[in-house]
Amino acid sequence: MPTLLAVAHGTRSPHGQSQIRDLVARVAARRPGLDVRLAYVDVQAPKIADVVPQVGDAVVVPLLLSAGYHVRVDIAEAVAGRPIPVTRPLGPDDALLDSMVRRLPRGADAVVLAAAGSSDPDWRADIDALAARMGAHVGYVAGHDPKVADVVAGLRERGARRIAIASYLLADGLFYRKLHQAGADWVTPPLCLDPVTTDLVLQRYRAGLLTTASARL
Numbered sequence: 754m755p756t757l758l759a760v761a762h763g764t765r766s767p768h769g770q771s772q773i774r775d776l777v778a779r780v781a782a783r784r785p786g787l788d789v790r791l792a793y794v795d796v797q798a799p800k801i802a803d804v805v806p807q808v809g810d811a812v813v814v815p816l817l818l819s820a821g822y823h824v825r826v827d828i829a830e831a832v833a834g835r836p837i838p839v840t841r842p843l844g845p846d847d848a849l850l851d852s853m854v855r856r857l858p859r860g861a862d863a864v865v866l867a868a869a870g871s872s873d874p875d876w877r878a879d880i881d882a883l884a885a886r887m888g889a890h891v892g893y894v895a896g897h898d899p900k901v902a903d904v905v906a907g908l909r910e911r912g913a914r915r916i917a918i919a920s921y922l923l924a925d926g927l928f929y930r931k932l933h934q935a936g937a938d939w940v941t942p943p944l945c946l947d948p949v950t951t952d953l954v955l956q957r958y959r960a961g962l963l964t965t966a967s968a969r970l
Contacts, residue, residue, distance in 0.1 A: 773791070
């Protein structure tokens, strides 16, 4: 059975690091006997480029929330020339949308979908589409405007009294902590804490197996 190579962004937050390791451990516990490994594209080691030569047959599952630069460049370059399929990232996905909606408080006057921020237009298009489905305003933590805190402030000026932030972030870290400083009344938990994210990783892996099987026919 091919290795499930989960590839996360990486964070300097010990809490966030632990959350991602716990997510991967839950995936491994669901599939006893499956070789499940964790690598990173930034900040932490081991980097995916160092792990790929060690695994032979593998399916790469990006623990990322959109198919931006890290998927199209970092991961693609790491597997170039090898018969290793790369699945879709975890997001966007209806399971993550449902996760955020389930964790929003009842009676919120306004919802802000908060994402990390990126200069990648495809990435931002994913966020805009997700927010439209939620009926939410879009705010970014870094890298692009409008910033989450500015969106929250604008909603307050327009009379919103109970504002919720739907966190489109996988794990704790600097960006997630900034959401709690943005002036909202509620922030949903990191997505990796929801059991549906474990299910989603395994769904992506199974889809990658089908890709591998088709390529060998």
